[in-house]
Amino acid sequence: MKYVVIVPRWFGLLAILWAATLLAAEPAVAEPPAGEWSTSTRQITFGPQHHFFGYFGHVRTIPWNASGRYLVALQTDFQERMPKPGEAADIVLLDAQNDYAVSVVDRTRAWNFQQGTMFYWNPQAPETQFFFNDRDPETHEVFCVLFDTSKGKHGERIAEYRFSDTPIGNGGVAQRGGWFLGINYGRLARLRPVTGYPGVRDWTAEPSDSSAADGVFKINVVTKQKQLLVSFKQLADVLRTKYPTVDENELFINHTLWSRNDERIFFFARSGFDRKVTRIDAPFVMNADGSNLQPLALHIGGHPEWESDRRLIGVRGNEQILFDVEEQKVVGTIGPAGLFPKPGGDIALSADGRWFINGHGDKGKNYYTLFRRADGAYSRTSGFNQGGYTAGELRIDPSPNWNRDGTQFLSVAVDGKGTRQIFVTTIADKGR
Numbered sequence: 001m002k003y004v005v006i007v008p009r010w011f012g013l014l015a016i017l018w019a020a021t022l023l024a025a026e027p028a029v030a031e032p033p034a035g036e037w038s039t040s041t042r043q044i045t046f047g048p049q050h051h052f053f054g055y056f057g058h059v060r061t062i063p064w065n066a067s068g069r070y071l072v073a074l075q076t077d078f079q080e081r082m083p084k085p086g087e088a089a090d091i092v093l094l095d096a097q098n099d100y101a102v103s104v105v106d107r108t109r110a111w112n113f114q115q116g117t118m119f120y121w122n123p124q125a126p127e128t129q130f131f132f133n134d135r136d137p138e139t140h141e142v143f144c145v146l147f148d149t150s151k152g153k154h155g156e157r158i159a160e161y162r163f164s165d166t167p168i169g170n171g172g173v174a175q176r177g178g179w180f181l182g183i184n185y186g187r188l189a190r191l192r193p194v195t196g197y198p199g200v201r202d203w204t205a206e207p208s209d210s211s212a213a214d215g216v217f218k219i220n221v222v223t224k225q226k227q228l229l230v231s232f233k234q235l236a237d238v239l240r241t242k243y244p245t246v247d248e249n250e251l252f253i254n255h256t257l258w259s260r261n262d263e264r265i266f267f268f269a270r271s272g273f274d275r276k277v278t279r280i281d282a283p284f285v286m287n288a289d290g291s292n293l294q295p296l297a298l299h300i301g302g303h304p305e306w307e308s309d310r311r312l313i314g315v316r317g318n319e320q321i322l323f324d325v326e327e328q329k330v331v332g333t334i335g336p337a338g339l340f341p342k343p344g345g346d347i348a349l350s351a352d353g354r355w356f357i358n359g360h361g362d363k364g365k366n367y368y369t370l371f372r373r374a375d376g377a378y379s380r381t382s383g384f385n386q387g388g389y390t391a392g393e394l395r396i397d398p399s400p401n402w403n404r405d406g407t408q409f410l411s412v413a414v415d416g417k418g419t420r421q422i423f424v425t426t427i428a429d430k431g432r
Contacts, residue, residue, distance in 0.1 A: 037429040039370070039381060044071075044100040047419035050079045051092070051102075052412045054116015056359075057348035057401030058305040059257045060175050063119070063410050064403045066126035069097050070149070071410070071422075072119050074111060075104065079420045082393050083111065085199020086137055091117070093149065094422075105155045109135040110142050110169060110185065110197045113394050118170045122146065123177030124221070129158070131180060133169035133197070140201045141167035142185045146221070161224055167201055168217055171256040172265075179288075181256040181265065182217035182226065191252045192273050194393045204250075211236065216253055216267060218288070229290035235269045235282075238295060243280050246271075251280065255302075261309040263288055264325065268302075285325045297328040301344035307353070315343035320358065335371050339378060346398040350406035355427075357409060359398020364390060366398040366413065370427070381425065387414025396420065 045051035053063050053073050063071045075090035076083075083089070088107040094100045110133040111117040122129035128150040135142050143162040149155040161182075168182035187204050189196025204210040215231040232251045239246045249271035257266040265286055272279035283296040283304070300314025300323050307313045312323045313334060320343040322332040334356055342360035349356055356371045365383030372378070389396045401410040408426050415421045 037372075037377070037379075037427060039379065039425050039427055041381070041423055041425045043415060043421055043423050044094060045073070045102065045422045047415070047417050047421070050076050050420040051422050052113070052116065052420055053119065053399070053401060053410060053422065054111070054114070055118060056303075056346045056397065056399035057409070058303070059172065059260075060123075060351055061120060061401060062351070062404055063401050064096075065121055065128070065130075065149075066404070068403060068405075070095060071100075072121070072130050073422060074108075074116050075102065079113070079389070079394065082113070082193070082198055085140065086135070089117070091132060091147075103154070105149065106132075106145075106147060106157070108132055108145075109137060110200065112195065112197060114194050114397065118172075120170070120173040120180075122221070123173065123175060128155075131170050131173055133185070134160075135197065135200050136162075139164070139167075140199060142169040142197060142200050143167065144170040144180065144182070144219070159221075159224070161219055163226055165203075166214065166217070166226075167203060169197075171216070171253070172258055174258045174262040174288075175260055176262050178221055179262070180219055180221065181229075181258070182219050183253045183256060184214055187214065187250075187252050188254075191250055191271070192254065195254060216256055216265070216290075218290075227290075229265070230284075230286060230293055232269075234293065235284070238284075238293065239269065239280065239282055242282075243278070245278055246280065249278070249280060255304075257304070257306060258288070259306045259309050263309060266304060266306070266312065266325075294328075296323070296325070298323065298330070303344065303346055305347050305349050307349060313347060313349065313356075319343060320347075320356075334373070335376065335378065339371070340369050341367070346400060348400050348402055348409070350402045351404055352406055355402070355406045357400045357402070359400045359411070361386065361390060361398060364388065366396065366411065368398065368400055368409070368411065368425070372429075384411055384413035384423065385415075387418060387420070389414070389420075 071094040075092045088109050089111050090104045091106040093103045108117045117132040120131045129148045146159040148158045169185045171181040171183035173180045185197045186200045186202030211233040212231050216229045218227045236246045251271045254268045269282045286293040305313040319337045320334040321330045324331045340358040345360035358369045368381045386396045
């Protein structure tokens, strides 16, 4: 039997008006020309063990080595709790030329689910060398490791950066290499557990006035020479006018980011994230030698990225903005207002500056908005399952990481079997 549905003419007119209203509410942005570029996603790791990279891909934090053959990652037996003090995770290489076969090359006792172990391929030897953090199993002191995959049978550590007077780990490698920034992960474990390493030694918790001896350090990769660039005492002195109670709070450091020419360093000075005291969330910029320390005139969100040697990418309202640290003002935007559902989400600029990605979570899934800066074309991925890990210390943030030529990005999600795994999205761009 066939059915014929007769729709009144007035209903069709209402439908047209309703559709026009929806279209008018959408941001006026250019869509990719038909067939010019598209995306496809592949799961590259599988259970029963869990796999993830960690820190998201701002300041050229790239999982791939120079040739693109190997990705470095962490492998664990659990995801439902934070690691116990001293509990190790495997450091693995994924072979992109061999169906992403997994090879265990070392282990680390200094890691967490949000930032991993601060992997970074050495810019001065990006084919074979990468940095990660570890801890001494007896003293529980954190230190940074430089690993070389070409040494020995499965690779080996070629340098360890241990400072027993001020145990610190890598907080950010210079984008051109030669230096890394050191921060106190024991202090973070006490004041901001999601970014710290449980059970590591916090030398600032010992009975002494350490505010002048701890802060942001700079370490020479070759000589292992350490320099304190700025102390918590200096930061408190700057913040006291705006925050009169700063001396009642213990500050900690997050997100130490080198600019693209390594001449400037961005970071947050924070306190009160346990909500027991007044929260301080102060963005700072200084020269790479610690001079010209200044707070930003505008808070531009919790996950800034360096766009150039002097401009940061951040958020103001519903805009993805460009902030000039010399002029101390907003000087432009990326995309029209409303394009990115959460401009303050996890963001990353491709190594060549051609592509920008914004990741945001919504209703248990992570989504990624890809934006091509040359012509304003964009697309948005389908959702990646967070598996219920949407908040707290175990959460799966969007955390996108570009490869070296801007053709792929990495993300982490819970797969159909309930394990935390790595996914790679490829951009097929015919206009390259």
